Amino acid sequence: MKVGIIGSGMVGSSAGFALALGGGASEIVLIDQNPARAMAEAEDISHAVPFGRPVSVRAGDYADLAEAGVVILAAGVSQKPGETRLQLLERNAEVFRTVIGAVTRAAPDAILLVATNPVDVMTHVATRLSGLPPARVIGSGTILDTARFRSLLGRHLGIASQSVHAYVLGEHGDSEVLGWSAARAGSVPIASFAAQVGAAITVAVRAEIDQGVRRAAYRIIEGKGATWHGIGAGLTRIVRAIAADEGAVLSISTRTLDIGGVPSVTLSLPRVITRSGITAELRPELDAVETKALAASASLLAETEATLAL
Ligand SMILES: NC(=O)C1=CN([C@@H]2O[C@H](COP(=O)(O)OP(=O)(O)OC[C@H]3O[C@@H](n4cnc5c(N)ncnc54)[C@H](O)[C@@H]3O)[C@@H](O)[C@H]2O)C=CC1
């Protein structure tokens, strides 16, 4: 499957690198408003290919997206230290106004996979500007927050993060909701598993993991200016699910109807993803606190969407 990547900065190039090594693509086309950057990243990534599996990696223009199965959107500005994701909206909506039409004209059958922040609202923007069905316009959403949650829970419990089944819901941002009440390790509810291995999830542990997930981007941006490896791998996971028609359940963002009293808003829930895009969505069982927090996250995102003239 051909995969296009618009925006060959840290996120786009990390996704290209992870895709080249991690499978899912037979051809990767990197595009950037700075063609020299796209060419340099494509050349650098292509030098990793002999250590992995065969895949063509090159820089290109929009015409080179013809017959792409997925186009990743990673163009735009990222947060400065202390800046929230939502503060990027106006600048990145302007970028999408120039990019989305060019992508859909060149690759009308591609699934759009949005990474640019604020990713939920940018997925809404991409859906409106492209006119594509929401099932084919997917935001990476909370796939990264879910990975952070699983990683910290796995570390606390002394097990592989792959054996933790837990999701972060709602906004990929400050109002996100950690789904503690539905979390499982193996097939066991997380509190029971924690008690059985002598690693109780106390109020303090829970608060530390919550902040570990919710504040991760701020900490990393403070230390190295931006985040890119986690999202590069997360985008690759989504592309693989599409390319292999997996039916994987991933926490990803798309248009969501009737959530927390909000009729329509773009946010993350666990969703089934196949070659056709999103084919089903799951409403996890939440306790009263989580239900209220998800409603607040949905309202905040809907209010933000409403500020846009599209
Ligand atoms: N969804 C997620 O979980 C994450 C999202 N991000 C977001 O991804 C986006 C990209 O971040 P970085 O790669 O770190 O930024 P970056 O500044 O390294 O790269 C952005 C690239 O976009 C290009 N670009 C800008 N306007 C363009 C246009 N009109 N057409 C083509 N290319 C254009 C720039 O030339 C630049 O190379 C940001 O919005 C950031 O907040 C970052 C990390 C995680």
Ligand SMILES: CC(=O)C(=O)O
């Ligand atoms: C930057 C960003 O959105 C993240 O790392 O979560």
